[in-house]
Amino acid sequence: MQYILSYIIAAWRQRPEVHRNRAVRISRWPVACLTLLGLVSVPAPFTQGGPAAGPVAGQEILVFAAASTGTALAEVANAYAAVGGGRVRFSLAATSALARQIESGAPADLFLSANTAWMDRVDEAGLLAAGSRTLLFRNRLVLVAPSDTDFDPVAVDISLDVEAMLDGGRLAVADPVSVPAGIYARQALESLGMWDRLQARVAPASDVRHATLLVRRHEAPLGIVYWTDARDTAEIRVLGAFSPELHDPIAYWVAQLADAPAPAAASAFLAFLQSDVARTIFSRHGFAPPLDANTR
Amino acid sequence: MPTPAETEALLLSLRVAVWSVLGSLPPAIAIAWLLARTRFPGHALLNGILHIPLVVPPVVIGYLLLVFLGRRGPGGVFLENVFGITLGFTWQGAAIASAIVAFPLMLRAIRQSIEGVDRRLEQAARTLGASPANAFCTVTLPLIAPGVFAGMVLSFARSLGEFGATITFVSSIPGETRTLPLALYAAAQVPGGEAQATRLVVISITLAMIALIGSEWLARRTRHYSSGGP
Structure with a gap:
């Protein structure tokens, strides 16, 4: 599509009289564009070829x-x-x-x-x-917030009012339909009877590290990520841990x-x-x- | 027929792409004119900066948007304090991401068509008493219309296909920021989501074909018109 479109541009760029004469010049930039495309689409050389034969x-x-x-x-x-x-x-x-x-x-x-x-x-x-x-x-799931926000640590159980804590913001979670961290988070929220209400407040991220990024950048006031991600990230802190019985191991x-x-x-x-x-x-x-x- | 979720993704994609094109059109024309017709210190720098989205991965653009226009970014803080707008997780944020990624494509097309305009035609209009703005609107703009149109088609197509910057900046919220490519990606990530993914592929290709055929037809009309045909 990019190829076709760059030629469309090349054609349109020409002045009308050039078009009528059907003298098609190849302009500089589609050529440059194609060259660039060609360069980037050349596959990187494979670092390992064929079945293993050499020393481990x-x-x-x-x-x-x-x-x-x-x-x-x-x-x-x-x-x-x-x-x-x-x-x-x-x-x-x-x-x-x-x-x-x-x-x-x-x-x-x-x-x-x-x-x-x-x-x-x-x-x-x-x-x-x-x-x-x-x-x-x-691993375990934890509820996290940016380090410099003033949430108190919470007990993650049915009494927890995540909606109130979000205060109109969104809950950063890896995609709850496909990505494991998100699937576990959905199961945990379902077990707590919160999923139906929170579903519309979720910001589905492409993976758990992306969810962590959204919380780190204060885009989302809260997130549900793995304990290990929370631990490795200085800009976020753990408010509470989900009990492992709430979701699949x-x-x-x-x-x-x-x-x-x-x-x-x-x-x-x-x-x-x-x-x-x-x-x-x-x-x-x-x-x-x-x-x-x-x-x- | 498309399911409600598919219709939602389709309409959202169209809304994001249309707004991204319409929003970037006035600045693209203004900057294209500036770059084509004037020389000023920082000319090459401005040109280079505006072309960054063409050469860096869209995810980088998404990350930069998150840093500058996110809730804690300088631009985001400004927008929130002055206008009460937050872009994070909204379709407007998705439109901005698309517009920025597609901007250089539109800019290039328009700039090159401005460079192709014979300046003597504008000068003739001026000697006949037209103001600079009047000369631009009545002489230059009709002459560059095909280029402007080509730029719009290109950036519309690029917006429809935007993935990396969008998912990084505004994530993938059904009905809000989950455009066709994001919906397709989400479907492909679910075990057994192949059927859903295939349907979305068909919708995407249909949409692209309609847009291409429509733009071909419109382009022929525009070309006919601007070359002064009967």
Whole structure:
């Protein structure tokens, strides 16, 4: 469409008499425009080609990971490099977006999902390497506000009047229909009997980090995000935590993909994610070990 | 037939695109004239700044809008204090995001058509007693009409397709800021949302085709008119 339109402009730019003579000059800017388009659409060279053959340490792997795990994962990757592991790249987005990309054949090695349903879906599609699926840790939901607002800490139960606290503003939540953090938030608000009233006050964000940004920037006076995001963000503070019984368990699963471009390096990093070093880093960022859902 | 939610997204997209085009048209003509006909210090800088939306990712524009026009941004504070307007999470905010992203496309088209106008025609009008404004309206404007129209079509198309700046600045609220591309993205994120996504794809393509065919037809009329045909 952009191509066609830039030519339409090129044609219209000409003066009428030029048009009548049907002498079509190619003007400068559509050419420049197309050149630019051509440049940006040239695919970046793939950093890894074909099936794994070389030594594990030399291979770079690509991990598709839920946006909420980004900060902790970067630290884990550094620790991995420090013990001689290979380079790890991350593609961070909403679990839903990543799962869709994996279904469409994205060349990822590992998938870290913030949600059981999406991991089940990828699993049922036969895209996971057999036996690699592991429950990594759990998380909690918290109600947050910008640090410099004067809300008092609250107990998150049926007596909570979120509408009054919003005071006409919006509640920043990841998309409550598709993104895991938003789905959990909706379930929690449904359990508290607040969803019907609050639904119209929600600002659905593209992922949980976007919801955090909206609260940080004071766009939304309140938000519901993961405890781990709240912890990692200085400009927001936690007003109260949602009880884990209010929503499905927030389980983070990791698995190796059946078509991983670098399977040996992927297994090595998958094992490292479950090592004590990685567990320490994750718990420092607030992720709870899988068997202990209630501890912070 | 489209469901109510689809109609809502469709009408919202049209409203956002129409307002973004109409709102950016007067400044685009004024700035295009300024850039085409005058030289002043900062000419290249202004030109460069106005072209930023063309070369940076829309998400960057959305983030900058959030920082400057958000509740805590300098522009947002000004708008709220002086006019009582908040743009966050409103369709007006979506229209502004679209307008900014599409602005350079409109500006370029208009500027180039102004540069193509023979200035002697304007001078002739002046010698016959027309004021500068009168000469602009009766001579220049009809001559650049095809370029203005091309710019409007381009920026309308760009507005209809706006995604990154919109979702970052005003998020994706059904009925308020969830335009067709955002609705399509949301549908594609739900397990089993393929059917819904497909319907939205069909609606988007239909809308784009209607707009393109309509603009072709109008362009032919405008060209015919401005080349002085019978």
